[in-house]
Amino acid sequence: xxxxxxxxxxxxxxxxxxxxxxxxxxxxxxxxxxxxxxxxxxxxxxxxxxxxxxxxxxxxxxxxxxxxxxxxxxxxxxxxxxxxxxxxxxxxxxxxxxxxxxxxxxxxxxxxxxxxxxxxxxxxxxxxxxxxxxxxxxxxxxxxxxxxxxxxxxxxxxxxxxxxxxxxxxxxxxxxxxxxxxxxxxxxxxxxxxxxxxxxxxxxxxxxxxxxxxxxxxxxxxxxxxxxxxxxxxxxxxxxxxxxxxxxxxxxxxxxxxxxxxxxxxxxxxxxxxxxxxxxxxxxxxxxxxxxxxxxxxxxxxxxxxxxxxxxxxxxxxxxxxxxxxxxxxxxxxxxxxxxxxxxxxxxxxxxxxxxxxxxxxxxxxxxxxxxxxxxxxxxxxxxxxxxxxxxxxxxxxxxxxxxxxxxxxxxxxxxxxxxxxxxxxxxxxxxxxxxxxxxxxxxxxxxxxxxxxxxxxxxxxxxxxxxxxxxxxx
Amino acid sequence: xxxxxxxxxxxxxxxxxxxxxxxxxxxxxxxxxxxxxxxxxxxxxxxxxxxxxxxxxxxxxxxxxxxxxxxxxxxxxxxxxxxxxxxxxxxxxxxxxxxxxxxxxxxxxxxxxxxxxxxxxxxxxxxxxxxxxxxxxxxxxxxxxxxxxxxxxxxxxxxxxxxxxxxxxxxxxxxxxxxxxxxxxxxxxxxxxxxxxxxxxxxxxxxxxxxxxxxxxxxxxxxxxxxxxxxxxxxxxxxxxxxxxxxxxxxxxxxxxxxxxxxxxxxxxxxxxxxxxxxxxxxxxxxxxxxxxxxxxxxxxxxxxxxxxxxxxxxxxxxxxxxxxxxxxxxxxxxxxxxxxxxxxxxxxxxxxxxxxxxxxxxxxxxxxxxxxxxxxxxxxxxxxxxxxxxxxxxxxxxxxxxxxxxxxxxxxxxxxxxxxxxxxxxxxxxxxxxxxxxxxxxxxxxxxxxxxxxxxxxxxxxxxxxxxxxxxxx
Numbered sequence: 001x002x003x004x005x006x007x008x009x010x011x012x013x014x015x016x017x018x019x020x021x022x023x024x025x026x027x028x029x030x031x032x033x034x035x036x037x038x039x040x041x042x043x044x045x046x047x048x049x050x051x052x053x054x055x056x057x058x059x060x061x062x063x064x065x066x067x068x069x070x071x072x073x074x075x076x077x078x079x080x081x082x083x084x085x086x087x088x089x090x091x092x093x094x095x096x097x098x099x100x101x102x103x104x105x106x107x108x109x110x111x112x113x114x115x116x117x118x119x120x121x122x123x124x125x126x127x128x129x130x131x132x133x134x135x136x137x138x139x140x141x142x143x144x145x146x147x148x149x150x151x152x153x154x155x156x157x158x159x160x161x162x163x164x165x166x167x168x169x170x171x172x173x174x175x176x177x178x179x180x181x182x183x184x185x186x187x188x189x190x191x192x193x194x195x196x197x198x199x200x201x202x203x204x205x206x207x208x209x210x211x212x213x214x215x216x217x218x219x220x221x222x223x224x225x226x227x228x229x230x231x232x233x234x235x236x237x238x239x240x241x242x243x244x245x246x247x248x249x250x251x252x253x254x255x256x257x258x259x260x261x262x263x264x265x266x267x268x269x270x271x272x273x274x275x276x277x278x279x280x281x282x283x284x285x286x287x288x289x290x291x292x293x294x295x296x297x298x299x300x301x302x303x304x305x306x307x308x309x310x311x312x313x314x315x316x317x318x319x320x321x322x323x324x325x326x327x328x329x330x331x332x333x334x335x336x337x338x339x340x341x342x343x344x345x346x347x348x349x350x351x352x353x354x355x356x357x358x359x360x361x362x363x364x365x366x367x368x369x370x371x372x373x374x375x376x377x378x379x380x381x382x383x384x385x386x387x388x389x390x391x392x393x394x395x396x397x398x399x400x401x402x403x404x405x406x407x408x409x410x411x412x413x414x415x416x417x418x419x420x421x422x423x424x425x426x427x428x429x430x431x432x433x434x435x436x437x438x439x440x441x442x443x444x445x446x447x448x449x450x451x452x453x454x455x456x457x458x459x460x461x462x463x464x465x466x467x468x469x470x471x472x473x474x475x
Numbered sequence: 476x477x478x479x480x481x482x483x484x485x486x487x488x489x490x491x492x493x494x495x496x497x498x499x500x501x502x503x504x505x506x507x508x509x510x511x512x513x514x515x516x517x518x519x520x521x522x523x524x525x526x527x528x529x530x531x532x533x534x535x536x537x538x539x540x541x542x543x544x545x546x547x548x549x550x551x552x553x554x555x556x557x558x559x560x561x562x563x564x565x566x567x568x569x570x571x572x573x574x575x576x577x578x579x580x581x582x583x584x585x586x587x588x589x590x591x592x593x594x595x596x597x598x599x600x601x602x603x604x605x606x607x608x609x610x611x612x613x614x615x616x617x618x619x620x621x622x623x624x625x626x627x628x629x630x631x632x633x634x635x636x637x638x639x640x641x642x643x644x645x646x647x648x649x650x651x652x653x654x655x656x657x658x659x660x661x662x663x664x665x666x667x668x669x670x671x672x673x674x675x676x677x678x679x680x681x682x683x684x685x686x687x688x689x690x691x692x693x694x695x696x697x698x699x700x701x702x703x704x705x706x707x708x709x710x711x712x713x714x715x716x717x718x719x720x721x722x723x724x725x726x727x728x729x730x731x732x733x734x735x736x737x738x739x740x741x742x743x744x745x746x747x748x749x750x751x752x753x754x755x756x757x758x759x760x761x762x763x764x765x766x767x768x769x770x771x772x773x774x775x776x777x778x779x780x781x782x783x784x785x786x787x788x789x790x791x792x793x794x795x796x797x798x799x800x801x802x803x804x805x806x807x808x809x810x811x812x813x814x815x816x817x818x819x820x821x822x823x824x825x826x827x828x829x830x831x832x833x834x835x836x837x838x839x840x841x842x843x844x845x846x847x848x849x850x851x852x853x854x855x856x857x858x859x860x861x862x863x864x865x866x867x868x869x870x871x872x873x874x875x876x877x878x879x880x881x882x883x884x885x886x887x888x889x890x891x892x893x894x895x896x897x898x899x900x901x902x903x904x905x906x907x908x909x910x911x912x913x914x915x916x917x918x919x920x921x922x923x924x925x926x927x928x929x930x931x932x933x934x935x936x937x938x939x940x941x942x943x944x945x946x947x948x949x950x
Contacts, residue, residue, distance in 0.1 A: 012933070045868055045928050059868035314923065325933050326926045347921030354925040363925055393520055393534035423898045425930040429905040429937075432923055437912030446822030448789065448907055450829040450838055451801045453520050455900040458487070458800050462904075 002028060004074070005339050006091055006105035008081045008275065010034035011041070012325060013306030013332035014111035015063060018073045020336025028340070030073050031103065033093055035080035037160035038135050039065060044325055046138040047186070049155075050145065051193035057139055058157045084108065086279045086299040107301045107339045110289060111332060112272035114307035114323050121181060121242050121265045127172060128248035129263045132186055136162040143170035144262065145197050150174075172247075175261035176200060179251040181239045183210040186266030188222060188357050191231045194262070201231045202258060204251070206238040211355065215368040217384045217401040218419040222357040229358050269323060271308040284310040286321035295335040295346045303339070305331040305346070314348035314436045315366045315414050316376040322351055351415075352432045354425040363428025366415030366435045368405060373415070379408040380415075383469040387461035389422035391453035398422040402465035404431075404441065411440040411473050416465075423455070430462055441469050477503060479549070480814050481566055481580035483556045483750065485509035486516070487800060488781030488807035489586035490538060493548045495811025503815070505548050506578065508568055510555035512635035513610050514540060519800055521613040522661070524630075525620065526668035532614055533632045559583065561754045561774040582776045582814045585764060586807060587747035589782035589798050596656060596717050596740045603650060603723035604738045607661055611637040618645035619737065620672050625649075647722075650736035651675060654726040656714045658685040661741030663697060663832050666706045669737070676706045677733060679726065681713040681742075686830065690843040692859045692876040693894040697832040704833050744798060746783040759785040761796035770810040770821045778814070780806040780821070789823035789911045790841045790889050791851040797826055826890075827907045829900040838903025841890030841910045843880055848890070854883040855890075858944040862936035864897035866928035873897040877940035879906075879916065886915040886948050891940075898930070905937055916944050 005021050007014045010032045018030045040063040048054050068075045078096030085091070091108065094100045116133035123129040130141050139156040143166045146152075151170040156163070178194045180187045183205030191203045203210075203226065209219035210226075210233065223233050234253065242263050243250040250257045271288040273281075282298045284290035289297055289304035293312060297304050307323035309331070331346035338344050354363040367373040373380035382405045390397035400420030406413050416431040418424045434444050445466035451458050459467070480496055482489045485507050493505045515538040523529050543550045553571035560566070566583065569575045591606035598604040605616050614631040618641045621627075626645040631638070653669045655662045658680030666678045678685075678701065684694035685701075685708065698708050709728065717738050718725040725732045746763040748756075757773045759765035764772055764779035768787060772779050782798035784806070806821035813819050829838040842848040848855035857880045865872035875895030881888050891906040893899045909919050920941035926933050934942070 042866060042868065042928070044926070045866060048869060048928060053870055054868050324926065326923065329933050330921070345921065348923065350923040352923045352925050354927040354930055356927060356929045361930065391517060391520060393517065393529050394523060395528055423901050425925060425927065426898050427901055427904065429902065429924045429935070430908050432925065433905050433908040433912070433914075436918075436922055437908070437914060439908075439912060443911075446805070446820065447911055448801065448823065448825040448827045449904045450827050450900060450907065451519070451799065452829040452831060452900065453517070453523060454831045455829055455836065458804050460904070
């Protein structure tokens with residue numbers, strides 16, 4: 001009997017791999033060990049649940065345990081893999097009941113994900129202080145924000161939920177003022193979510209700009225948008241600490257204190273790479289498990305995918321760590337095929353990301369920051385333009401800012417961003433495609449992009465930006 | 476003294492060329508001869524003016540004569556170029572007053588545009604019967620549709636307008652039932668426009684499908700959309716003739732008659748290539764003037780651009796004739812640079828087109844039709860999928876149909892379409908970029924496209940389609 005394909009972690013990467021493997025190799029076994037109770041949930045949907053746009057926590061589940069098992073996958077929740085013997089090809093597993101056993105594998109996929117960084121902020125033990133990186137936290141924040149007599153317990157409608165935690169948070173008086181620590185994705189999305197719930201929201205960002213990976217034009221537009229919607233944005237204002245013993249009372253910053261009764265810390269995530277420590281595994285960017293174009297680690301028959309693994313960047317050809325949903329799904333699926341006998345590259349990442357900030361749609365791709373471009377060996381030239389999203393005479397045309405970055409010598413496009421309220425986000429896919437195809441800016445300028453008054457001016461904002469950047473490249 | 480750069484036609488291609496030329500070669504003269512009174516108007520905006528979304532005809536003008544002259548361009552309206560002597564490098568010009576003179580040129584650009592084909596339907600002399608290919612027609616239809624006492628003459632607020640024609644149409648009783656002959660862009664857009672004005676609209680299409688260049692999935696969705704909005708769609712119903720002596724009374728089709736009091740014929744356009752007949756110029760696809768990668772005809776120093784000229788198709792590498800707005804602007808601009816001394820390719824076309832049909836956004840690119848793909852030497856394999864436009868749990872997620880076509884041997888993407896109500900149209904730019912970069916379907920499947928719940932599911936509909944088509948290609 002062949003040993004099974006063993007997968008550690010039952011979220012996007014792990015279950016994509018297991019599902020693909022079973023489809024391609026129906027005669028082989030696959031076991032997925034998941035230390036917690038939750039599987040296959042939409043991390044990116046949690047702010048929208050808290051905002052109230054989504055009625056039920058269960059809406060965020062994409063696969064139920066029985067659906068997973070229906071695919072022929074041996075799913076073991078409450079089973080934590082605590083050790084890997086890469087030479088003997090075995091994992092040690094500890095159950096929620098405290099029992100331990102070993103399991104041999106033919107191939108191993110480590111898909112342990114990431115966890116919220118809390119920096120100096122210990123949110124544990126302080127009521128009203130949260131990070132947002134799991135479904136229990138989402139359910140708890142949602143319950144905490146509601147008035148005790150107005151909370152609908154049916155919102156946390158998944159049996160896996162930590163009901164005690166939900167009930168305890170629901171019983172507390174509803175907060176009125178929220179501090180969000182960190183102006184990245186989670187911070188911006190939570191600012192919108194909590195404003196939508198009627199709170200007075202303060203967003204604190206250590207650096208001078210919101211959404212740093214999206215560059216200056218996006219950061220500025222988003223700050224204006226948030227302020228226009230009543231969010232108080234504190235940039236260049238690192239929060240020193242959370243104040244409060246049992247319940248959050250204030251945040252301390254710049255020698256000041258702001259009294260708050262809710263704090264959400266969203267200062268980043270880090271990879272869960274500890275499982276492989278001591279095995280001789282190589283780690284790479286961000287402390288994530290180093291993987292090659294097939295998702296292989298340096299250990300034989302051991303793969304890694306998702307938020308715990310590195311990837312290859314399409315522009316630099318170098319290793320990068322950018323934990324995002326598509327990367328996890330795609331690399332998991334590719335590894336499932338590879339392990340089943342059909343070698344499939346996991347694909348490169350272009351650093352594509354989009355985020356919504358109230359009515360502003362933001363996108364970014366590639367290398368935007370000058371320092372990063374220089375470090376990768378480029379001589380970056382950048383231009384930012386503002387153009388209409390539709391023909392000027394057509395109602396709804398809206399100002400759209402596009403930034404393009406190219407390498408001076410080769411004229412190759414190396415990065416870009418876009419922000420605007422009218423269909424801006426999905427337009428970044430044009431740039432992602434151009435980046436992965438190594439297009440130059442002159443080639444970009446000659447693309448035959450779509451034109452119709454309701455959707456685009458004759459010269460799409462991407463083409464306008466390419467035209468202006470070309471001018472600078474020719475100087 | 477050097478002879479001037481002479482441009483024939485003052486619309487998108489001609490004025491783009493003249494403007495670019497003057498910027499690049501400020502010491503050289505450029506003369507633009509335009510036979511009519513109108514310059515630089517947004518052809519694509521006319522249906523939206525008629526619909527009433529746009530208040531004033533002047534909103535559709537992009538450059539005024541004085542702005543053009545302010546750019547240092549010698550603009551002569553009411554000057555028809557009636558002959559070209561390519562050996563002597565001279566044009567013959569006839570003024571509106573009937574005078575004729577000759578003018579030498581250093582370089583000549585023919586940008587004479589296209590004209591509406593009317594087929595067997597002679598709309599001239601029948602009140603209430605129109606084609607829609609110029610601003611006077613747009614103003615006349617708009618006036619005709621209004622109740623005489625409700626018409627606002629301020630809508631036709633451009634001095635160039637044929638005021639007598641507008642007044643005459645405004646004075647006629649408002650129509651109640653409209654027949655639109657032809658189910659292409661103009662037909663679909665006019666169906667929406669006239670419905671928006673409260674008319675009972677019948678749309679007649681000779682073939683079995685609306686918007687044939689967009690393929691089956693789009694055509695079906697648009698037909699359903701139009702019917703759902705109260706438009707009666709008659710597919711497979713060629714209209715035999717327009718009935719009526721002075722005023723339109725009915726359309727005859729399938730041995731039937733439908734009484735109507737408005738008919739709009741939109742059965743296509745053809746290139747205005749006659750000016751060069753007798754010069755030895757080569758014509759190409761569709762009877763348009765054959766041009767090379769720099770927009771040059773086979774005559775020395777004679778260029779052609781816009782709706783009267785051919786272009787090179789990015790997928791086939793062959794000549795094509797697809798009269799669209801961006802092509803005209805882009806090729807005009809490139810020719811202006813080339814004539815000024817900076818040789819600039821006009822760019823290939825990917826056949827990118829988008830159109831709105833009420834709430835459905837439609838896009839297409841490349842080769843969609845099996846016959847066209849086979850003729851170009853491909854072995855086409857096609858798949859159509861339906862996927863959500865956003866994460867399933869996020870409000871507003873809408874069914875989006877994507878069709879992809881690839882060549883079996885090379886797996887190269889050769890065409891695609893998309894239709895859906897949620898940001899579908901601009902997504903076609905991803906495919907246009909992929910086509911021009913010669914991406915294969917496996918490469919398309921691995922693109923790092925944007926994911927965020929409000930804008931896209933983890934697997935963008937393009938990626939879902941690529942995945943399915945890849946499966947078929949591997950069979």
